[in-house]
Structure formats: C-alpha cells, structure tokens
Amino acid sequence: MGLSVKRIVFFTLVTAYLFYTSFVYTEGTITEYPITGDAIEGRQLFRDKNCIACHQLYGLGGYMGPDLTNVMSIKGEVYVRAFLENGTQKMPDFSLEEKEVKNLIAYLTYVDSTSLYPTRNFELTWYGTVNSNPIKK
Ligand code: HEC
Incomplete structure (x- = not known):
C-alpha cells in the first residue's frame, strides 16, 4: 500500500471515530426526565x-x-x-x-x-447502546 492510501484509510477511520464518539456522548445518551412538584x-x-x-x-x-x-x-x-x-x-x-x-x-x-431495574426487555439502538426508554411490560 502506498503512503497516500494509508493516509486516506487513517483519516477516514479517525473521522468516523470522532463522529461516532461525539454522537454517542451527546445526542445518543441524553434523555430528559424532568422532576416536578x-x-x-x-x-x-x-x-x-x-x-x-x-x-x-x-x-x-x-x-x-x-x-x-x-x-x-x-x-x-x-x-x-x-x-x-x-x-x-x-x-x-x-x-x-x-x-x-x-x-x-x-x-x-x-x-x-x-427506568426499569433490573433492565428487562431492553433493545439495542442502531448505534450500539441500550435504549434508555425500555418497553415496560
Ligand atoms: C434501616 C434500613 C432501612 C431504612 C433506613 C429504610 N428502609 Fe425501607 N425497608 C427496609 C427493609 C429491611 C425492608 C424489607 C422489610 C420487610 O420485608 O420487613 C424495607 C421495605 C421497604 C419498602 C417495601 C419494598 C418492597 O418491595 O417490599 C418500601 C417501599 C420502603 N422500604 C421504603 C423506604 C423509604 C422511602 C425509606 C426512607 C424514608 C426507607 N424505606 C428507609 C429497610 C430500611
């Protein structure tokens, strides 16, 4: 493999990693449960x-x-x-x-x-985390 191909692979992987990480640690895990009264x-x-x-x-x-x-x-x-x-x-x-x-x-x-504890009937999201709003049964 030439040097430029290695670079393309390297930067593609780094970009994918940064995108996935920033998604999972922000949008992917935020759920609002406002407590009131x-x-x-x-x-x-x-x-x-x-x-x-x-x-x-x-x-x-x-x-x-x-x-x-x-x-x-x-x-x-x-x-x-x-x-x-x-x-x-x-x-x-x-x-x-x-x-x-x-x-x-x-x-x-x-x-x-x-929430449910212990976690039951959980689903995996398409991006690989456990759904934090599991189906209650
Ligand atoms: C000194 C330890 C202790 C403290 C402090 C305590 N509990 Fe408990 N609680 C227990 C025990 C042990 C049981 C199981 C009792 C039994 O079966 O006789 C229990 C049972 C319960 C249950 C029934 C649960 C079930 O699934 O059967 C509830 C509800 C509960 N406690 C609420 C509370 C709340 C709210 C507080 C705080 C205000 C509290 N407890 C503080 C020891 C404690």
Missing part, C-alpha cells in the same frame, strides 16, 4: 432520611432492604404506604406526616417512570 420534596426527604443506606435505586445503594426503582408499579401505592406509615420489624418507622408520605410516594412514582 411533590416529587422534588420527596427526593429531599429520601436523602434526609437516608433511605439509600438500606435501599437501592437503579441497583445502587444499601442492601438491607429491596430495590425501590419499580416498587410503585410492581407493588402499588397501598403496599408502599403501609411500609412508610408503619415500618416493619426490619424497617424503621420514621413517624412520617401524611404530607411526607405523599411526597415520598410522588418521588418513588417519578423514579419508577424513569
């Missing part, structure tokens, strides 16, 4: 009470209690409310006020709408 206060409460010490969101956190990413759609509000209002032998009762319970439920509903 009660969920904002719920998120603050979730941090203040350190729920993450025992629970996981999106698979990250403590392992004493279960993952809470999809607890709202899997178990439902009545079930979640019972834990928040009373605690159990293993989970502390935080003596939450009604407004605080509502805010936490709003936050968990928001988290539920943003």
